[in-house]
Amino acid sequence: xxxxxxxxxxxxxxxxxxxxxxxxxxxxxxxxxxxxxxxxxxxxxxxxxxxxxxxxxxxxxxxxxxxxxxxxxxxxxxxxxxxxxxxxxxxxxxxxxxxxxxxxxxxxxxxxxxxxxxxxxxxxxxxxxxxxxxxxxxxxxxxxxxxxxxxxxxxxxxxxxxxxxxxxxxxxxxxxxxxxxxxxxxxxxxxxxxxxxxxx
Amino acid sequence: xxxxxxxxxxxxxxxxxxxxxxxxxxxxxxxxxxxxxxxxxxxxxxxxxxxxxxxxxxxxxxxxxxxxxxxxxxxxxxxxxxxxxxxxxxxxxxxxxxxxxxxxxxxxxxxxxxxxxxxxxxxxxxxxxxxxxxxxxxxxxxxxxxxxxxxxxxxxxxxxxxxxxxxxxxxxxxxxxxxxxxxxxxxxxxxxxxxxxxxx
Amino acid sequence: xxxxxxxxxxxxxxxxxxxxxxxxxxxxxxxxxxxxxxxxxxxxxxxxxxxxxxxxxxxxxxxxxxxxxxxxxxxxxxxxxxxxxxxxxxxxxxxxxxxxxxxxxxxxxxxxxxxxxxxxxxxxxxxxxxxxxxxxxxxxxxxxxxxxxxxxxxxxxxxxxxxxxxxxxxxxxxxxxxxxxxxxxxxxxxxxxxxxxxxx
Amino acid sequence: xxxxxxxxxxxxxxxxxxxxxxxxxxxxxxxxxxxxxxxxxxxxxxxxxxxxxxxxxxxxxxxxxxxxxxxxxxxxxxxxxxxxxxxxxxxxxxxxxxxxxxxxxxxxxxxxxxxxxxxxxxxxxxxxxxxxxxxxxxxxxxxxxxxxxxxxxxxxxxxxxxxxxxxxxxxxxxxxxxxxxxxxxxxxxxxxxxxxxxxx
Numbered sequence: 001x002x003x004x005x006x007x008x009x010x011x012x013x014x015x016x017x018x019x020x021x022x023x024x025x026x027x028x029x030x031x032x033x034x035x036x037x038x039x040x041x042x043x044x045x046x047x048x049x050x051x052x053x054x055x056x057x058x059x060x061x062x063x064x065x066x067x068x069x070x071x072x073x074x075x076x077x078x079x080x081x082x083x084x085x086x087x088x089x090x091x092x093x094x095x096x097x098x099x100x101x102x103x104x105x106x107x108x109x110x111x112x113x114x115x116x117x118x119x120x121x122x123x124x125x126x127x128x129x130x131x132x133x134x135x136x137x138x139x140x141x142x143x144x145x146x147x148x149x150x151x152x153x154x155x156x157x158x159x160x161x162x163x164x165x166x167x168x169x170x171x172x173x174x175x176x177x178x179x180x181x182x183x184x185x186x187x188x189x190x191x192x193x194x195x196x197x198x199x200x
Numbered sequence: 201x202x203x204x205x206x207x208x209x210x211x212x213x214x215x216x217x218x219x220x221x222x223x224x225x226x227x228x229x230x231x232x233x234x235x236x237x238x239x240x241x242x243x244x245x246x247x248x249x250x251x252x253x254x255x256x257x258x259x260x261x262x263x264x265x266x267x268x269x270x271x272x273x274x275x276x277x278x279x280x281x282x283x284x285x286x287x288x289x290x291x292x293x294x295x296x297x298x299x300x301x302x303x304x305x306x307x308x309x310x311x312x313x314x315x316x317x318x319x320x321x322x323x324x325x326x327x328x329x330x331x332x333x334x335x336x337x338x339x340x341x342x343x344x345x346x347x348x349x350x351x352x353x354x355x356x357x358x359x360x361x362x363x364x365x366x367x368x369x370x371x372x373x374x375x376x377x378x379x380x381x382x383x384x385x386x387x388x389x390x391x392x393x394x395x396x397x398x399x400x
Numbered sequence: 401x402x403x404x405x406x407x408x409x410x411x412x413x414x415x416x417x418x419x420x421x422x423x424x425x426x427x428x429x430x431x432x433x434x435x436x437x438x439x440x441x442x443x444x445x446x447x448x449x450x451x452x453x454x455x456x457x458x459x460x461x462x463x464x465x466x467x468x469x470x471x472x473x474x475x476x477x478x479x480x481x482x483x484x485x486x487x488x489x490x491x492x493x494x495x496x497x498x499x500x501x502x503x504x505x506x507x508x509x510x511x512x513x514x515x516x517x518x519x520x521x522x523x524x525x526x527x528x529x530x531x532x533x534x535x536x537x538x539x540x541x542x543x544x545x546x547x548x549x550x551x552x553x554x555x556x557x558x559x560x561x562x563x564x565x566x567x568x569x570x571x572x573x574x575x576x577x578x579x580x581x582x583x584x585x586x587x588x589x590x591x592x593x594x595x596x597x598x599x600x
Numbered sequence: 601x602x603x604x605x606x607x608x609x610x611x612x613x614x615x616x617x618x619x620x621x622x623x624x625x626x627x628x629x630x631x632x633x634x635x636x637x638x639x640x641x642x643x644x645x646x647x648x649x650x651x652x653x654x655x656x657x658x659x660x661x662x663x664x665x666x667x668x669x670x671x672x673x674x675x676x677x678x679x680x681x682x683x684x685x686x687x688x689x690x691x692x693x694x695x696x697x698x699x700x701x702x703x704x705x706x707x708x709x710x711x712x713x714x715x716x717x718x719x720x721x722x723x724x725x726x727x728x729x730x731x732x733x734x735x736x737x738x739x740x741x742x743x744x745x746x747x748x749x750x751x752x753x754x755x756x757x758x759x760x761x762x763x764x765x766x767x768x769x770x771x772x773x774x775x776x777x778x779x780x781x782x783x784x785x786x787x788x789x790x791x792x793x794x795x796x797x798x799x800x
Contacts, residue, residue, distance in 0.1 A: 084330060127329055127330070128358060153358055156357055
């Protein structure tokens with residue numbers, strides 16, 4: 001059974017409503033329909049320390065999250081847009097994943113090799129493409145694979161102030177990109193699980 | 201009298217309608233109301249050669265455009281968004297401006313020092329913040345100054361297909377950012393014309 | 401036999417030496433060693449028109465390049481860095497690929513689905529990560545897949561002026577990233593050729 | 601007397617050595633030589649809460665930092681590069697500054713209007729231009745002005761591992777960009793202090 005872990009990077013702690021959590025849940029529902037096991041961390045609820053080591057010690061919540069990521073075939077990042085950019089929580093997640101460049105299996109492969117990345121981005125106004133660019137670049141650096149069209153997103157018109165969580169239902173186009181994200185991530189995760197990248 | 205030159209970076213040659221030209225014209229109208237002299241180049245109509253020299257020789261249209269830019273106190277770049285990014289025409293303009301790093305006055309200052317930059321960005325969907333980031337970084341590198349809030353923009357909702365030129369009138373928020381852009385560019389251009397940066 | 405097409409995005413026409421062409425040739429040599437068929441276009445030598453259609457008519461050189469790209473399993477983009485960003489030629493290539501969003505097979509899949517993307521970036525100083533972010537975002541948008549660690553690059557120290565083509569041999573780290581790029585692109589291209597993404 | 605506040609965005613708490621702190625101190629020394637009053641916050645040492653309000657309540661360290669920023673004419677951001685991008689601490693600072701869009705003086709101007717921004721960026725390898733783009737875009741959004749050439753930086757060769765703090769002395773080119781940053785920020789801060797932007 002394919003396992004999918006979502007890291008939700010809203011700035012707002014639980015239990016407040018969150019657009020990026022909502023979109024992540026919609027994506028996970030798509031994965032669950034296909035028979036996947038899913039889990040979700042709202043990262044700001046956990047004490048993830050700043051740094052670029054896999055364990056920053058002393059109360060660091062990352063090692064537990066990391067264990068779940070490493071046990072999954074698909075990593076879904078979900079982030080809000082602030083000032084046209086990813087959230088600081090999302091940036092912290094990427095920094096912690098940077099530590100994976102030092103972690104290899106017996107054949108010299110990164111532990112992240114073979115995992116695929118999906119992305120959900122949501123904001124009042126623009127930023128989705130720029131956030132996609134930076135998140136995928138960082139995840140590609142640390143060994144994850146990006147399936148074709150592996151991002152779903154929504155944003156309002158320029159200088160808009162509507163939240164995704166306050167829309168009447170899921171916009172048709174976002175529903176479409178969510179469906180494609182799920183299908184393509186799963187397809188590629190299955191292929192790479194059966195047939196991993198060669199040792200380098 | 202303050203002189204403003206707009207470089208419109210649509211991919212579409214004249215005489216077709218262009219959203220980025222329309223927004224540039226609206227900004228220039230704001231400058232004209234304040235008593236500025238304005239001019240506009242639709243860059244794709246001119247044979248601007250690839251390269252990073254001030255004159256790429258043999259039919260290169262850049263030297264004439266460059267002369268106008270150097271004779272102006274304000275440079276307005278206007279670009280459409282494609283795939284969340286600036287147009288290739290806009291990128292070419294930046295590359296040609298890169299040559300200014302080698303051009304200095306008698307006191308060792310860049311010829312661009314003292315000029316201020318404004319920006320207009322328009323697209324069906326997101327990209328305005330990312331385009332702003334890259335255009336302003338490049339212009340700052342080559343010696344232009346960015347006044348506070350020196351960008352006006354419009355984009356539609358995620359995966360939208362409406363063009364700015366087909367809207368019913370100017371959206372109120374875009375009208376507001378255009379007004380601020382004009383006021384702040386003019387204010388700073390006047391200050392720097394009277395009191396230039398020191399030689400370095 | 402896997403086919404690899406490289407689009408070299410230097411600003412400099414042939415026959416002048418080009419760092420981005422050199423790095424592309426080194427990557428293609430890696431593919432050839434693995435038994436691939438390779439071809440290379442130095443895009444600036446061809447009259448690729450501005451626009452976002454698959455054929456801009458009247459002397460447009462893109463349709464011939466596009467035919468080669470569509471006949472290949474791997475697309476390698478190679479670009480120089482100018483002002484920390486990709487070249488305008490590279491941006492034009494991405495814009496022309498944007499047209500692929502309208503082209504689908506009998507089952508509704510993009511013609512680009514199943515193709516994988518590799519990237520080579522080279523500059524005097526910094527920009528490789530930012531260029532990777534933007535190129536991969538655009539290619540992912542239009543249906544290409546990014547294998548893990550699918551980029552090779554070189555740049556000098558801050559404000560450096562050394563060209564890659566003038567180095568004494570290939571830096572060891574760049575040789576390493578080139579090798580990984582080739583291995584991972586080939587592995588994934590083979591998997592996707594045998595087992596394509598599902599129709600959406 | 602002009603006041604300059606530096607926000608150092610290293611991921612590493614005091615008292616460990618930090619390259620981004622070192623570069624910030626070098627820039628501040630330049631300002632002090634010109635007679636400025638300077639202060640520095642190593643942000644990670646303070647409990648700056650996630651969020652986009654000026655005060656996130658309950659132990660939030662931002663209000664004290666914000667007070668110092670608002671009392672200064674020049675804001676210097678100094679950030680390390682991780683994965684080609686700014687640090688998560690830097691991103692958090694930008695998010696907190698986003699609150700300034702709601703804060704205006706009696707004439708309707710942002711409290712940040714008239715302040716100028718300088719930037720210091722440092723990393724083992726590339727990212728300085730991309731970080732500059734994003735930080736300046738965000739600061740411009742919230743009302744700060746970017747003087748020409750307002751950034752100083754250093755990075756090593758591609759995939760390098762040398763830290764700025766371990767270099768033998770300050771590289772000549774970085775010393776030069778630091779000097780220009782100081783001169784241009786001071787010049788513009790003086791002009792804007794005497795002659796503020798008009799109300800909008």
